[in-house]
Amino acid sequence: MSATFDIIVLCKNIIPVDVLYNKLCQNQFEILIDSIEVIDNWEYENQVKLNLDIDLKTLTNYVENNKIIMISGLLNDNHRCGLFMCKVSDNIITLDVWISSKNLPFLDDDYITEETLSIYEAATNSVIKMNDEYDIYLCGIGVEAYFTYGESIDCIIGASQNINRWVIPSAQQFQRFKGFDEIEKNGFKIISRTAN
DSSP: OEEEEEEEEEEEEEEHHHHHHHHHHHHOOEEEEEEEEEETTTTTTOOOEEEEEOOHHHHHHHHHOOOOEEEEEEETTEEEEEEEEEEETTTTEEEEEEEEETGGGGGGOSSBOOOHHHHHHHHHHHHHHHHHHOEEEEEEEEEEEOOOOOOSSHHHHHHOEEEEEEEEEETSSOOOOOSSSEEEEEEEEEEEEOOO
């Protein structure tokens, strides 16, 4: 099984699936969704396959009722991709967009490299552009990336794994990172682990 390249966004408003993919892919890629499922928890209890033409309001209702939405498909007919969407607190939604690195092995790296920099930059710029409408709380990008929601950004960062880039609104308070480069861009702190 191959690794996944993940873009995990915590936001206060649900980003419609089509908007999310269009913003992240910048309309340069075609995505064919072939499965939408809902589960009660990460034990996959009460797993139900949903119709592919399900409307956003119904998906939103599932998330508002603390269900987990799992969407998967193909990117450009060749790369497995997907999305997990769930509510992690009364006012925070997690969106985890993933792409399999099986046919994109250069994505499977512990650092941001020259080869992957443009992908990280495109994802970062897309997240920043979505902020005004969807109120981004935090974003982490990496390979097999994982984080658990906590009451503060420091708690989330402390419980995270495999994040090569953090995108954090500048107004958020958090401890400084060791081993990461930090820049400010359009009201966000961009904190990256590079291979230098």
